[in-house]
Structure formats: C-alpha cells, structure tokens
Amino acid sequence: MGTVSSRIRSRLNPAAEEEPPAGGNEEEERAEAGAAVVPEEQAGHSGTVATARQPGRKRKAGPGGTLAKVPHRALTREELLFLRGEDSDVKICAFQEEWCLHRAYLCRSGYFSSMFSGAWRETNMSTIEMQMPDENIDRDSFHEVLGFLYLRTIEIPPCRVVATLAAASMLQLDEVIRQCEVIMMTSVNAETVCTYYYSAEIYGLLSIRYMCRQWLLDNLMIWQNDEILLEINLDLMKELIASSDLLVVEVEMDVYTTLKKWMFLQLELNSTGSQEGLLPIEHLCFAKYKSGSDGTHFLDCEQGRAFVPVFQQLRLAYIICDPPSAHIIDQDELIPATWLTHIYKEQWLTLIQAEQNSDVGPMDVYMSDIYGNSMRCGGKICIGEERSWTWTGFNFAWDLVVCYTNQRIIFRRCALNDSCGLGVNLLWQRKVAFRLRVISLDETGKEVFKMETDYHVLSLRKNQELRVISLDNQDTRFPMYVACNFLYLPRETASCSGTSRSPR
Structure with missing residues (x-):
C-alpha cells in the first residue's frame, strides 16, 4: 500500500507577528550554517527530530530535543519557539518527557483554552503533569498535535492516523480531526477497515463508520480474509449479518459457512492467544468443543452462547430449502433444533398455500427495515x-x-x-x-x-x-x-x- 500523507495549513488565528526573543537571530544564523552537532544518543533518523527515550529520564531540552539535523534554511519564529522552547511560560509533562511551551499557542486548543481560562487546578500552574486518558495516544502523536498549535501544519500518514486522531480529539483540534477523516476516507482497505470502523465509533466520525460498514458489507463474503474475520467483534458481525445490504455472492448457506469460520477463529484466538497452531478445518474445532456435551447443540453450550445473537440473524428459511445445506446444518449440530422446527413448519405452510391458493397475493407492499426476511x-x-x-x-x-x-x-x-x-x-x-x-x-x-x-x-x-x-x-x-x-x-x-x- 502506497503511503498517503497530507499537510494542512490553517488560515485561522495566525500567530501574532512579534519580534523573536533575544538571541533569536543568533539561533537562525546557526541554523543557516548547516547541521547541528548532537550527542550520539540523541541522534534520530535523518531529517527528523530525535525521539529516542530512556525510561525514567526526563528531557530538559525542548520537545524535539537537540535537532539531529537542521534544514539549510532559517527556522521560523514558531519553529524556534516550539522546538527550542524559548521564552517558555508553561511546561507540559507526559510520557516521561517535558515540553517547554507557551500558553498563547496552547490556547489554540479547546482543551488547553478551557484549562487556562477556568477555575481548574492547572490554570495558574507553570508545570502540568498530564495523564493520557486514551491508550491510542502515544508520544509521537501528542508531539505532532502540539506542533500543529505552533506551525499550523501536520503530516499524517495512514499508519499514524488513528493515533493522531486520538490526540487531536483530546486536544479538541477540529482542523486536524477533519484532516484525519479525509485520510481515512482515501485509505480504507482490508488492512485498515476494522481499525477505522472502531476508531470512528470512538471519536464520532459517522461518515467513516458508514464507509467502513459499507466496505465490509460489500467485501466480507468476497475476501474471506482470516485477518478481517479475527478483527470483527460480536456487535459488528451481528450488524453485518442482519443487513440486507450484505453482498451474498451465491446463497445464504455461504453466510452460514462464513459465520462458522468466524466463530472458529474467535474461539481459537481466545484460547491460544495467537493464530499460530490454529486447526486447518474449522469443524474440527467444534467437534472438540462438543465432545462430552451429551448431544447439546453448540450454541446452547457455554462456549457457544455468546455467538447466539449473531447466528440468530441468519435467514435459515433460505438454507433449509436446499437438501444438501439442510443436511450440513443437521450434521454440524451448531444451531439448536428448536430454532429449526419453527422454520420448517413455516416453510411447509407457505409451500402448500402457494400451490393451493389461486390468489396472486397482495397488491401493495409496505417496505420497512424492521424484518430481515428477504x-x-x-x-x-x-x-x-x-x-x-x-x-x-x-x-x-x-x-x-x-x-x-x-x-x-x-x-x-x-x-x-x-x-x-x-x-x-x-x-x-x-x-x-x-x-x-x-x-x-x-x-x-x-x-x-x-x-x-x-x-x-x-x-x-x-x-x-x-x-x-x-x-x-x-x-x-x-x-x-x-x-x-x-x-x-x-x-x-x-x-x-x-x-x-x-x-x-
């Protein structure tokens, strides 16, 4: 997958044109002169700010540390303020690091604006210890969104979009959130779809949630991808199987086969903790679980009950009308007999009514999404x-x-x-x-x-x-x-x- 990245620039609230702090010209002259000399342990990869960390050790330099390599151009005032922490009036501590920053720039974030203008404990503090409420936020994403407050530009590759979205959501940066949304829209695929779907649920991106759901409805039965099946949780699978928009390439029996494989993967992953050593044929797994069950169907036993709401979305009436499929259902002993008895009765009555009744049926049909019976x-x-x-x-x-x-x-x-x-x-x-x-x-x-x-x-x-x-x-x-x-x-x-x- 090619790398997709995006750079955004804001025209809102541009930084005030102020004179650089004392010594700023000297710093710029050194930047123009070439690459800075840095200690070996602080050097990062070429062209980036050093991010090496040692557990338990707090950085005393700016958030980017000493620059590993400085471009052959003059740094802007905002770059100097953010990267060097010059004239800092507040220190942000997180991830065992310190960012020497400025309230005027931090207040561009709704999060910090509320913190510094309200009756909060941190309002007048010069050092603020932050605990991240979201495990999707890491040091790099936090650093990048802090930089956006100064530079009004941010790089967002797809592999970093969820972490950036999490950090931007916490700091209430609508511009960055919108850019994350654009990146996600252009990079939905088999590798990202489930991650994007769950992230969209967490951070309220309804358009992304809808797009990922539609991708799964279109592709679930086509790809038959084990990785995708492993990532789909119970609630999402129930929603997909219940939908009439699910693209069924052949017949409803294929939906049952896919569900059987999905349940097998979920059970084996939970018991082994990894995909390694999974049994190659999923029905062997259910034979293992059924041993000693005294004829109890799998969905009635302890391990199977969690999957009942998903299998209840199957349209069994269109499976049992095919003799080979009905035989497989009986042989698998996954679906309780009580589910099937009612379906068989209903199908038989429909069949004899269609044969004996010469009426052509109702003239008007009221469509709704309530019943999943097509x-x-x-x-x-x-x-x-x-x-x-x-x-x-x-x-x-x-x-x-x-x-x-x-x-x-x-x-x-x-x-x-x-x-x-x-x-x-x-x-x-x-x-x-x-x-x-x-x-x-x-x-x-x-x-x-x-x-x-x-x-x-x-x-x-x-x-x-x-x-x-x-x-x-x-x-x-x-x-x-x-x-x-x-x-x-x-x-x-x-x-x-x-x-x-x-x-x-």
Missing part, C-alpha cells in the same frame, strides 16, 4: 461472459431465472424448466418483492460502480420476462457482482395482518 443471493460476472442464475428452493410460485445478457439484467419466469416440480410452477401468476444491485469493486475493495433499484413488486406470468437494469452507456468495471433480494408474497400475510411482511 432472500439474499447473487452472482459474479466476468468480462465477456453471459450468465444466468436460478436459486434452489425459490419456487413457491415459479422458477425465477435471472439473466445477464447484452449488458442487461433480465428476470424470466421459466415455467417449462424440467428441473422444477410441476404443481406449483404451473400456476399462472405469482408475486414477489425484489431489489437488484450491480456493484463493481477495485483492488482495494472500494466501490467504483453501483446501480440499484428500489424494492418493487414483480408479477410474472408463465415464460414472461422483464428487463430490470440496462448497463448500456455505463462505465462498468469487471468483475461485476449482481446482488438480489427477494421476498415471496403469500396471500396469508395480507389476509391475517392487513399488511405483508416487509423486505429488508
């Missing part, structure tokens, strides 16, 4: 190919085929398909609510193309087809992913409650 499925399209998909189990009223041909996405009711049963498929018309999305991602997982529909009610007769999306004249990028949400609309829902179940 079917999530999808497919991948590579350049130059045409594709069609059918999804096993989705034949309560028809065999619905989704086709990509001539840059168009078409829905077709294929009533003459020999692979489906006859009784239900011969009914002349049925309704389904659907939403369709076409998405392209770049190599970092960032969304570069997206076209989507709202939820619509689709009514097709036998062998009728409908063009849903046209990609003509669109700047598409391959591979593309087609993501579908379907919800079959049985008449029972409308007649019993007055409204139909709402796709999510």
Whole structure:
C-alpha cells in the first residue's frame, strides 16, 4: 500500500507577528550554517527530530530535543519557539518527557483554552503533569498535535492516523480531526477497515463508520480474509449479518459457512492467544468443543452462547430449502433444533398455500427495515461472459431465472424448466418483492460502480420476462457482482395482518 500523507495549513488565528526573543537571530544564523552537532544518543533518523527515550529520564531540552539535523534554511519564529522552547511560560509533562511551551499557542486548543481560562487546578500552574486518558495516544502523536498549535501544519500518514486522531480529539483540534477523516476516507482497505470502523465509533466520525460498514458489507463474503474475520467483534458481525445490504455472492448457506469460520477463529484466538497452531478445518474445532456435551447443540453450550445473537440473524428459511445445506446444518449440530422446527413448519405452510391458493397475493407492499426476511443471493460476472442464475428452493410460485445478457439484467419466469416440480410452477401468476444491485469493486475493495433499484413488486406470468437494469452507456468495471433480494408474497400475510411482511 502506497503511503498517503497530507499537510494542512490553517488560515485561522495566525500567530501574532512579534519580534523573536533575544538571541533569536543568533539561533537562525546557526541554523543557516548547516547541521547541528548532537550527542550520539540523541541522534534520530535523518531529517527528523530525535525521539529516542530512556525510561525514567526526563528531557530538559525542548520537545524535539537537540535537532539531529537542521534544514539549510532559517527556522521560523514558531519553529524556534516550539522546538527550542524559548521564552517558555508553561511546561507540559507526559510520557516521561517535558515540553517547554507557551500558553498563547496552547490556547489554540479547546482543551488547553478551557484549562487556562477556568477555575481548574492547572490554570495558574507553570508545570502540568498530564495523564493520557486514551491508550491510542502515544508520544509521537501528542508531539505532532502540539506542533500543529505552533506551525499550523501536520503530516499524517495512514499508519499514524488513528493515533493522531486520538490526540487531536483530546486536544479538541477540529482542523486536524477533519484532516484525519479525509485520510481515512482515501485509505480504507482490508488492512485498515476494522481499525477505522472502531476508531470512528470512538471519536464520532459517522461518515467513516458508514464507509467502513459499507466496505465490509460489500467485501466480507468476497475476501474471506482470516485477518478481517479475527478483527470483527460480536456487535459488528451481528450488524453485518442482519443487513440486507450484505453482498451474498451465491446463497445464504455461504453466510452460514462464513459465520462458522468466524466463530472458529474467535474461539481459537481466545484460547491460544495467537493464530499460530490454529486447526486447518474449522469443524474440527467444534467437534472438540462438543465432545462430552451429551448431544447439546453448540450454541446452547457455554462456549457457544455468546455467538447466539449473531447466528440468530441468519435467514435459515433460505438454507433449509436446499437438501444438501439442510443436511450440513443437521450434521454440524451448531444451531439448536428448536430454532429449526419453527422454520420448517413455516416453510411447509407457505409451500402448500402457494400451490393451493389461486390468489396472486397482495397488491401493495409496505417496505420497512424492521424484518430481515428477504432472500439474499447473487452472482459474479466476468468480462465477456453471459450468465444466468436460478436459486434452489425459490419456487413457491415459479422458477425465477435471472439473466445477464447484452449488458442487461433480465428476470424470466421459466415455467417449462424440467428441473422444477410441476404443481406449483404451473400456476399462472405469482408475486414477489425484489431489489437488484450491480456493484463493481477495485483492488482495494472500494466501490467504483453501483446501480440499484428500489424494492418493487414483480408479477410474472408463465415464460414472461422483464428487463430490470440496462448497463448500456455505463462505465462498468469487471468483475461485476449482481446482488438480489427477494421476498415471496403469500396471500396469508395480507389476509391475517392487513399488511405483508416487509423486505429488508
């Protein structure tokens, strides 16, 4: 990943044009003369301020120590004041170091402005001991944001953005916070997404939180990255699995498989403390945990209960309608039988109702995000190919085929398909609510193309087809992913409650 850095300059509250303190010209002349001579133990890497520390030893020089290498130019007054601590009127102590600074500059921070102007214990103190309330703040980030108060410029590489954000948030530096936000927006990828998401939650960056969440919804099922799965905590995974925006590349069974792997990694990491030595096949882990459980399903046992809220977000109705998938669910013995009994009953009643009821279903559907009961499925399209998909189990009223041909996405009711049963498929018309999305991602997982529909009610007769999306004249990028949400609309829902179940 290339290094992205940013430099910002503020036009707000410029430092007053004052004469340098006594001896300032002499210092500038020495700076112009070339590099300063420094003790070997204070020398840092080339072109930077020395930051070497010895535990328990307080620095008596300015915050940057003696300059390891001075540029061949005159230092500005602000640089001299910050780096050399000339004419300091307050000393800040943190990280076993001392910064000789100036109240006039520190008051550019909301944090210090309140400290020096209120009835605080530190208001009139000349030496202030600071305890960092946030473990994300380190010595370097604290030093950089202090420097911003003087220099009004700061370098923020992505690898340092969280630490800088933490320090800027503590000191209430809105300009630096905004710049951190820009850096995070441009550098979301598999390595940073979870860290950025949790940081955005802590520091109130709603746009970053949304962006990272959307990245995970688009990429979780595509990347299948162990590192990402390890970083996703229970609350975040629950939110992702509950969302109808989760891009499911094939069928809901793949969501179950991903969750199983995620739970395995979480359990093994907690027990071993590292990834080394993890079992190569996740179901072996659950066999180990199940031994001696007397037939108790894993999510009912002590180790599994923490994961129950996440697995409850699975849309099991679209897993058990496929016999091989239903067999795997039974064989794994992760999901309690009590969860499945109700689902099997509901699916059976829906099936026989669709076969025996000639009514086409409700005319109006009220959409909401309350119920997560739409079917999530999808497919991948590579350049130059045409594709069609059918999804096993989705034949309560028809065999619905989704086709990509001539840059168009078409829905077709294929009533003459020999692979489906006859009784239900011969009914002349049925309704389904659907939403369709076409998405392209770049190599970092960032969304570069997206076209989507709202939820619509689709009514097709036998062998009728409908063009849903046209990609003509669109700047598409391959591979593309087609993501579908379907919800079959049985008449029972409308007649019993007055409204139909709402796709999510």
